[in-house]
Amino acid sequence: SQKIEQNSEALNIQEGKTATLTCNYTNYSPAYLQWYRQDPGRGPVFLLLIRENEKEKRKERLKVTFDTTLKQSLFHITASQPADSATYLCAPYNQGGKLIFGQGTELSVKP
């Protein structure tokens, strides 16, 4: 069955450092992969989308990579700020028309 794994433990980093979050998937080959941010008690908010033929995508301080051989996406936040503290969800898009969300990685940026 299709499976998505994100860093299971919370990630704690110091302000100004780069946060790197990992998303691994098995048993399927998504053509697209999306990343969302979710704050407690609120709906997810879309951040970035990357296509299978793209190696890297950037948006301001955010960068996403997509390695279809390793079946892995990495999500980077550079110059992190306390306001970046949230749960980050990766969501590969499957052929059945569904976004399948990983369990999320909780990021905490300390001042």
Place this chain on the structure above:
Amino acid sequence: DTEVTQTPKHLVMGMTNKKSLKCEQHMGHRAMYWYKQKAKKPPELMFVYSYEKLSINESVPSRFSPECPNSSLLNLHLHALQPEDSALYLCASSPLWTSGENEQFFGPGTRLTVL
């Protein structure tokens, strides 16, 4: 207007009650979704409507009944729920359903508690 609205924000209901959750978007999106999210878990897809027709039902129990009266509105009718149905119910929309290039816009959710 790039917002998905959901009402009510909070709902407490008994196991014999009937209630409805409402969702609205005015972005012209033709796909709308219901997700269920338990604490510390990812959103789980329940239903997908595309062009006001039910396209996906993820084997959801019949005590949850979705309805899409028009392209802007999505309802979720609740009846005879169980305490384990307590969760955050999220509505989302996207321009089209069958395109992984479309981001989904989520509402703030309805926090449901079943007593």
